[in-house]
Amino acid sequence: xxxxxxxxxxVVGRTLAYSVPLLLSTLGEIYAERSGILNLGVxxxxxxxxxxxxxxxxxxGNPWLGVAVSGVVAxxxxxxxxxxxxxxxxxxxxxxxxxxxxxxxxxxxxxRDFEGKVLATTxxxxxxxxxSALPGFEKHNVFVYVSLGLAVILWFVLFHTRWGIVIRSVGxxxxxxxxxxxxxxxxxxxxxxxxxxxxxxxxxYLSLGYRPSWSYGMTAGVGWLAIALTIFAxxxxxxxxxxxxxxxxxxxxxxxxxxxxxxxxxxxxxxxFPLVALSFVSRLAARRKVGPPASLGVPYQRGSS
Amino acid sequence: MKRFAVGVLLVFLLCFGFVALGxxxxxxxxxxxxxxxxxxxxxxxxxxxQARRIVDDTYPWLETxxxxxxxxxxxxxVIDRLINQEGxxxxxxxxxxxxxxxxxxxxRYPDKIFFHCSGFKRAPNMATYMADFHxxxxxxxxxxxxxxxxxxxGYVGAFPIPxxxxxxxxxxxxxxxxxxxxEVLVRWLQTSWYDPAGAKEAAESxxxxxxxxxxxxxxxxxxxxxxAEHGLPSFGHYSPxxxxxxxxxxxxxxxxxEAIYFDFFAKVYAGLYTPKNLGNVDYWWxxxxxxxxxxxxxxxxxxxxxxxxxxxxxxxxxxxxxISVYDLVFALLKAMADPEYAFSPFTGPIRDRKxxxxxxxxxxxxxxxxxTMEWAAEGIVGAWPGEPx
Numbered sequence: 001x002x003x004x005x006x007x008x009x010x011v012v013g014r015t016l017a018y019s020v021p022l023l024l025s026t027l028g029e030i031y032a033e034r035s036g037i038l039n040l041g042v043x044x045x046x047x048x049x050x051x052x053x054x055x056x057x058x059x060x061g062n063p064w065l066g067v068a069v070s071g072v073v074a075x076x077x078x079x080x081x082x083x084x085x086x087x088x089x090x091x092x093x094x095x096x097x098x099x100x101x102x103x104x105x106x107x108x109x110x111x112r113d114f115e116g117k118v119l120a121t122t123x124x125x126x127x128x129x130x131x132s133a134l135p136g137f138e139k140h141n142v143f144v145y146v147s148l149g150l151a152v153i154l155w156f157v158l159f160h161t162r163w164g165i166v167i168r169s170v171g172x173x174x175x176x177x178x179x180x181x182x183x184x185x186x187x188x189x190x191x192x193x194x195x196x197x198x199x200x201x202x203x204x205y206l207s208l209g210y211r212p213s214w215s216y217g218m219t220a221g222v223g224w225l226a227i228a229l230t231i232f233a234x235x236x237x238x239x240x241x242x243x244x245x246x247x248x249x250x251x252x253x254x255x256x257x258x259x260x261x262x263x264x265x266x267x268x269x270x271x272x273f274p275l276v277a278l279s280f281v282s283r284l285a286a287r288r289k290v291g292p293p294a295s296l297g298v299p300y301q302r303g304s305s
Numbered sequence: 306m307k308r309f310a311v312g313v314l315l316v317f318l319l320c321f322g323f324v325a326l327g328x329x330x331x332x333x334x335x336x337x338x339x340x341x342x343x344x345x346x347x348x349x350x351x352x353x354x355q356a357r358r359i360v361d362d363t364y365p366w367l368e369t370x371x372x373x374x375x376x377x378x379x380x381x382x383v384i385d386r387l388i389n390q391e392g393x394x395x396x397x398x399x400x401x402x403x404x405x406x407x408x409x410x411x412x413r414y415p416d417k418i419f420f421h422c423s424g425f426k427r428a429p430n431m432a433t434y435m436a437d438f439h440x441x442x443x444x445x446x447x448x449x450x451x452x453x454x455x456x457x458x459g460y461v462g463a464f465p466i467p468x469x470x471x472x473x474x475x476x477x478x479x480x481x482x483x484x485x486x487x488e489v490l491v492r493w494l495q496t497s498w499y500d501p502a503g504a505k506e507a508a509e510s511x512x513x514x515x516x517x518x519x520x521x522x523x524x525x526x527x528x529x530x531x532x533a534e535h536g537l538p539s540f541g542h543y544s545p546x547x548x549x550x551x552x553x554x555x556x557x558x559x560x561x562x563e564a565i566y567f568d569f570f571a572k573v574y575a576g577l578y579t580p581k582n583l584g585n586v587d588y589w590w591x592x593x594x595x596x597x598x599x600x601x602x603x604x605x606x607x608x609x610x611x612x613x614x615x616x617x618x619x620x621x622x623x624x625x626x627x628i629s630v631y632d633l634v635f636a637l638l639k640a641m642a643d644p645e646y647a648f649s650p651f652t653g654p655i656r657d658r659k660x661x662x663x664x665x666x667x668x669x670x671x672x673x674x675x676x677t678m679e680w681a682a683e684g685i686v687g688a689w690p691g692e693p694x
Contacts, residue, residue, distance in 0.1 A: 010513040018506060108343075115345020118548050211501055211527060213549075216343040217374060218501055255492050255503075255510040259687045263493050 005135055011252055012136020016144045017210065019248030021046065021202035021219075023147045025226035026233065026240040027154050028198030034158065034235055035191035036171040036295040037085055040096030042199045043223025044103020045074040047216075049203025051107035054214035055114055063123045067204045074200020075193045077103060082192040086185055089299030100223070108216040115215045123209040141209040143201070151241035158237060167191060171293030174300035184300050199223065232278035234285045235293065239278070246274045334394050334574055337387035338371040339380060341400035342499040348524030349498060350374075352543045353399045353422075356562035360570060367570055374499075377402030384410040388417055395420060395573060397566075400498070401466060407431065416580050418573060423468060425676060427587065430580035434565050434588035436596035437468075439475040439675065440641045441558040442520070443650035444599050444634050445540045446479020448556050449518045450487045451618045451630040452538050452611065453480075458489045459516030461507045463498045463523050465690040467678045474682040475650045476520055481684050483620045483630055490516055491687035499524040505531055512537070518555075529554055538611065547602035555611045559598040565590055589672050592642040599638055607634065651675065658683050659694075 025042050032039045049070035057066035077099065084095040125139045132138050158164040166187060169177045174184045202222070207214045225247070233239035247270050254266040285291075338357050342350035350373060361369045370391050375383050380403040387393045395418045398407045404424035411419045411431040419431040427433055449458050458480055462469045473491060480487040492507040494500050504523040508531040511519065520540040521528040526549040532539035533550030541547065541557025565588050572578045578586065590596030601608045607615065615631035622628050625636055640648035653664035657680040664670055670678075681689045 007513075010510075014506060014509050014513075018502070112345065115343070116347040116351065116544075211505070211525075211530065213347075213501070213526065213530065215345040215347070215499075215501070215525060217499065220500065220502055252506055252510065255507045256513075258492055259490075263495055263688050263690065267495055 009135035009138065011249065011256070012134075013138065013140070014252045015245055015248040016136060016140060016148070018251055019244045020141075020143050020147045020205050020210070021222050022225055022229065022247060023151060023241060023244035024143075024202035024205070025199045025223055026229045026244055027147075027151060027237055028195035028202075029226050029230040030233065030235050030237055030240055031154070031158075031167065031191045031198075032195035033230055033296055034171045034293055035167050035188045036174060036293055036298065036300070037082065037188050037192050038092045038096060038297045039078065039081055039099075039192060039195055040093060040227060041078065041081055041099030041103060041223075042195075042226050043219055043221065044100035044105075044107075045078055045196050045199035046103075046203035046206070046219045046223045047107040048077055048103040049074040049200030050207040050218060051111040051114070051203070051214055052200070053204035054117075054119070054207040054212075055111070057119055057121070057208055058114060058117060061121055063119075063121055063208045066208055067123070067201065070200045070204030070207075071197040072200070074103075074203065075197035078192050078196025078199070079189065081196075082189045085299065086188045086192070089301060092297050092299075104216075111214055111216060117214070119208070119212055122212040123205075141205065143205040143209055148241075151237050155237040155241075168293070171295055174295055175302075178300070178302055188300075199226075229274070231292070232274065232282070234282065234290050236290075239281060243274050243278060246277060250274075333366050333368045334570065335368045335370070335392060336395040336397055336570065337384075337391055337393035338369060338397045339375050339383055339387070339399065339403065340371060340373045341375060341377060341402065342524045343374045344371070346499050346524035347526050347546070348543045350399065350524060352560045353562055355544075356560075356566050359563040360566045363567070364570060364574070366574060375403075378406075380406035381410050384414075388414055394418060395570070398422065401468065418578070418580050418583065420569060427584055429582065429584050432569070432578070432583040432586035432588075434569070434590070435676075436560050436562060436565060436588075436590050437471075437675075438558045438560075438597055439471050439650060440592050441597050441599050442472045442475040443479035443641075444638060445520060445556055445558065446476040446481075447483055447630060447634055447637065448479075448607065448611070448615065449476070449520065449538075449540070450480030450482065450484035451615055451620075452555060453484065453487060453518045455515045455517045456484065456487050457514070457516045458487060459508065459511035459519045460489055460491045461494065461504050461511070461519070461521035461523055461528050462491060463494050463496075463500070465493055465495070465688075467676055469522050470681065470689075471675055471678045472522065473685060474678065474680075477682045477684045478650055478655065482622070483618075483633070487684055489685050490514060491685060491689070493688060493690070494523060501525045501527040504528050508532065541601055545600070545602040547605065547608065551608075552610055554601040554608055556599060556601050556607050559600050559603060561596050561598065564594060564596045592638070593644060593646060599634075606638070607631065656683055657681055658685055659692075 052073040053066040053070035056069040057063045081095050081099045084090045085092040123141050127139045170187045178184050229243045233243050250270040340350035344350050344354040357369050372383050397420045399422045401423045407421045408426045411428045421433050423435045477489040494503040496503050504527040508528045518538050519532045526546045529539045529546045529549050533553040538555040541554050547554045599606045616629045618630045649669045651670040653668045654666045655664040657663045679691050679693050
């Protein structure tokens, strides 16, 4: 392969691998917020997912079981948030933050004995037919392909299917949906659960594939980044994907160009550039009157509005 | 009757007083440790905590508590809490960035003892200590220089501070002793001492640029794991990282902080060290004192997987003549661990990468020069913030 081809494949490959947790958790948060529930606990859910995936794989020797458990554990944990914000109609900011801290704390305490441990088996890398011919797609963890495919599928579901219409409508006007016979509570529970599952899986990817290791604090703020990216992506999985990959490529560049550009400046780019780029997108979106879901963060009570 | 009551009260108070006095004499010394990373990082903070456990288990009169993952700017508040709520007598702060916070707390609590790692500010009640790796890095460099095929060694560093610059320089000098054309490509994280994702991407970008041996300073085994994924040798940092990649961790730097803690706490307990006489107490312990060790794991200076390759690589050394790299490593190790300190990696002539003569012929850098080192040795490639003109 030519030098430039080698270079491109390196950049694309690292971007794809690094962006997975941010992409997955952003997609999950987009769905939760589209249904009207703000979940600020993503970081804690990721940490729970990372820990439970590691612990289960450590004992069972089966990373796929670990992956499944990470999704289920974080999904169930996010139901706590759903219960407080949907059923009890509490303040979603408070309940989400509490869940996040709980997730960090629980995984930190339970995970103490697993720190510094080595896994016998971790997630394998795959070559996909056709796709592996593209530069940067040669071989990857299955999460890389799944997250990419999921972004497209979730975009399609949200904007081109009946389910998508239902989810978006519940986030915009739950009263009208209720009147139409849509089960608002069920839709919101399902979306929060789904968001939790994706956050958990992104943690599982970190501890079983990306590193693979477990230690407290390894999620390193990606969950918070996902919440920011959800807003900048205008609650659209497609722009979420663009933003996540943009962040990933700039993160990679911050190491790649250190010999040429000041490292301090490079370190700010992954955070700065997506902001700038997405603010252009937002002008476009503003022209087309795209904003946050109208009922985002507002608890729904039948007959009260 | 009144007098009797007063008498009883007096006796009572006296007894109480003696009991209290007796108690203070039997009271344990309580030390509070503050770590910058999580103790599970399997790096710097993990190593400090392992040492804390060893001294705590060994000295019956010593009680210890710890606080982990403390951001460098928040150390003063944590010190306040340890002193006021936990009642510690000795505060041990284990990060360079804790220096100013520890120093200012030392002024506010003149009767407490402070023990700060890797800094240079001292006070009558604040001593400093460091188990330095520059000798071990030099030996790692010698090994790396013999193992590389591309002539490019990679180094992932957390922050461009003198400690890391000294270590990277030693690594480069060691490598060029056996491989005069070897280069050390450096990438900085500049985020946190514990940044697995950054370490992973930095290591990947070094490998993409042709590096085929990796060393690092970051508090997780990530770089070792990345190197192993690519089938490349690496050097563990601070903790025995052999188990993370048994076929690829060639050697590494291991620390025995407990050697320093044993000495310091015993001297405090014996009353030799008080909050009044620590102004010149600075531990700078090396191979000779047993504070550091060369190895992929404790007792394994060189991973047997690499033994044959190193034994069959013969170099013409300026001091030892025709010698295998394997034998050279042990000869140098012996010379540095010698009570007379027979060899220092920073013995002149040494030029920096801009051509300035930094260490004249026959001169050996002093400790002060080592801990303030900013220049980059020949063969180092990449950004070097703070590099002197």
